[in-house]
Structure formats: C-alpha cells, structure tokens
Amino acid sequence: MLSLQVIRDQRQEVIDRLKIRQVDATELIAKIIRLDDVRRESQQQMDALNAQGNALAREIGALFQVGKAGEAKPLKEQTGELKIRSKEAEAAMEQARKELEELMILLPNLPHPSVLTGTSAEDNEIVFEEGELPDLGSAALAHWDLGKQYRIIDFALGTRIAGAGFPVYQGKGARLQRALINFFLDQALDAGYSEIQPPYLVNAASGFGTGQLPDKDGQMYHIPEEDLYLIPTAEVPVTNLYRDVILKPQDLPIRHVAYSACFRREAGSYGKDVRGLNRLHQFDKVEIVQITGPDQSYAALEEMREYVTGLLRKLEIPFRIVKLCGGDISFTAAMTYDMEVYSAAQKRWLEVSSVSNFESFQANRMKLRIREETGRMLPAHTLNGSALALPRMVAAILENNQTPEGIRVPDVLIPYAGFDLIS
C-alpha cells in the first residue's frame, strides 16, 4: 500500500499518477485524509487522558510508599473517570484506524511516470522483439497433440486423478521439466542469486504482505482447517522472508531464486486460453526476487529484464518484451515487463515471465524497511520476475522444435535432459 505520508504530502501527484491506471482517487484520498485527521485527534485526546492517569497513579504510588494510603482515596476516584474517557477516545481512534486501513488497501500502486496510460492489454507497448517466427506449415501440431503423440504429457490422466488443469508429465516429458528447472536454477546461481526452497503453503499475513490478499482472495487455494493458502508463486513465501524485517544498507541488494510448484484456481478462465498447457491449476516456475534500496530498484528491474532475456535467447525461442500500460499493470506493481514467447503452431504469443518493480508497495504492507547509517528509516523496494514459468515454455519448445523425426531439445538443455530428441 501507499504510505500515508506520501498521500498527505504529495496528494495531487498521487492523484495524477493513479490516472495512468484510469483510476480517479480524488474522493477516496479526501476520505483517507479526513479519517487520518480523526484518528490523530482521537489519539491526542487519549494520550492526554492517559498522561493524566499516569500522573495520578504515580502520586497514589508515592502516597502508599510513605504510608499515607488514606490520602489516596480522592485521587483514586478521579482515575475512574479518566479511564472511561480514555477508553472512549481509544475506541474512536481504533474505529478511525480500522476504516482508514480499509480505504488504504483500496489504493493501487502508483505507476511509474513512464508507464503509458491505457485501459487494457491493447494499449501495451512492445518494447523489444527478437527471433524469426517459424513457419511450420499446416501440418504443424499444437503442443497438446504433440504431448499425446509422443506420450509425454497426459491431460486426461491428470483430470482423472485431480481435475482439469493438472497435467501428468511422463517419461521424457517429465525429464524435460526437470531439465528446465535445473537449467533455470543454475543460470540464476551463476547470475548471483541465492537459492531458497520455500514452503508451498503460507498464512494469511504472508498473502497480505505481497498483495494477494485481500484483493485476489479467490485466486488462491485455501485450506480452511489450518487457514493456509497454497502459493500462487514463490514470490509470496520468498518476499515474505523479509516481512517485519529491518535491513542494513550493506545487506542490499538481496537476490533470491526459488523453484516452486504454483497453484492457481483460475476461476473464470475459459476457451483457448486454458487449452493444453496454456493455463493450469498447478505448474512449475522458477522465480527471482530482489530487495533493493529505493534508488536502485529501477536499475535492478532492467537487470532482471536483461537476465530473463538471456534465458530466452539461450532457449532459442522467438520472444518479445511488452511493457504493460496503466490499465493492464497489476494492482501492486509500479512497472511491469511481460516476456512472451511465440508458440508457432498455436500462432500466438504466450506470457512466460512477468518482471515487476513494486517499489515500496509490498514493503509498506510487510513492514520491510532499511535503517540507514544515520538511523533514518527508508522503505525497501521489492521486485520479482519469473525466470521462467515452465508450461508455456514447454508448449513453445514442443511446437517450435517439432520435426518429422521428433522434437528437437534446445542445445543448452541437452546436458540437463540427457537426450537431444523426443521421438
């Protein structure tokens, strides 16, 4: 969430920046400031009453010490009244604080000034494109057909065991998955990321910290008995490693990589978007996460974008980079690049990575801060990106690399897979 201080001090700037998202927050912000005023007023009342009460308690204590308990009686009577009024002020303060909190979490992150105003994916900006789009001719099979033909992905079997959206990878399909995971992890290690194996279930506080809760409540699987959520991405547990943490400048930047399975309910998805591997309830992903100081986060974002670009090049799949417009950027992000690969049989671009800078939006929710040498507290900035999500990458590899002899494994994966052809 945004900090109250920023909202108060740079009110017009905040309103203007939210217009990039086509959000008019004028009224909401006015309400927020009004509630904050109420909260402060109530607190001042409560503080003054408590101060009086504390002073009286000290006097009474002093009287008891010198054995003049009798003289304490009239003082005691005064404290009752103070206590009641203090409770009232506290209740008013809590009420205002609660309402304030409810409004604060309605405000999305401020888009970076360079983000284009827009309403939907139509307005996104293609900032980079590389690779020849293969023309496979009409005989080309989509990955779901290839998966069946070579017996490497069985969707029907997954449906029987769990349901739609839970494919079973078999034989070389399973080994290709493992090869990709290990390749991605090794690449990240080489680039200076340290590896984390996170829990796959998280509590509500973690879900709130990274912004999945309460806004995207319905997108996560929830286990009511324990009140835990299955992670939709390793971003959630890995970023929350630093919830309620105060970092020192020398700790920065923090760079982590984590493989995890990811679980998403994907309620409301349908049609060609969910065909085959395009959208699943469970999938594998390697995620990179960075925590930086406020002045370094955009340099880190570009570095992460470059890093993911390098992965796509090594896998030899045509790709493009899309900078999301204000209308398409997520609630929590200030700037996002989507990385899309071209899946030649489906003839469509598939998003395999989303690299975002959240600035201090998540950090404010998580109470993640940096204490400078001078003692001053700064908000930390958090970033993350897929590096990469497997299923659509697998779809593109299968489709683009199909030959009459079989599916050619990209060179960089051969040492990991242990074979060079799926036939």
Add this chain to the structure above:
RNA sequence: GGAGAGAUGGCCGAGUGGUCGAAGGCGCACGCCUGGAAAGUGUGUAACCGCCAAAAGUGGUUCAUGGGUUCGAAUCCCAUUCUCUCCGCCA
C-alpha cells in the same frame, strides 16, 4: 493426538504489583589507550503513533497475541498462538 515446561530488547538472560522500556552480559557504534591491532576502558545503542515547520524536546503505546483484575501489570487471572521436552503415530 496425550502430558508437562516455557515465550522479556539484535542475541543471551535477570526481573512475582509502583521509582521498569526493563539489571547484567554479548553484539554493534563512537571515543580513549596503541606505531597498528588485540586486550583494556568510557559513552551510547528498540520500534511505532502523536505534538512541534524541523531538529531538540515532549506525550502515548509496546516484555508472544487478545481480553480481564487493579489507582497502578513484564509480574496476578482467562483465552489464543507459537516453541521446547517426554509418550504415541509417522516420510
């Protein structure tokens, strides 16, 4: 799952009703000492929310969390969460 013990500052640990945001130690910061370092030594060292233009200062809150008793709670009572030990079960 059953029985018991516990939760205090960055860490260890004292504290069973007032003068306690909290002894002592470690760590850390700055100084002294030193040719330099170690040792020694001195001082300082929580967060959050207010007031103040800001600094200084100052009010309030916080000893797992939430409630209660009391003029006054780290300390007493209740609930919850978590940790540890033993037993059971188990990859």
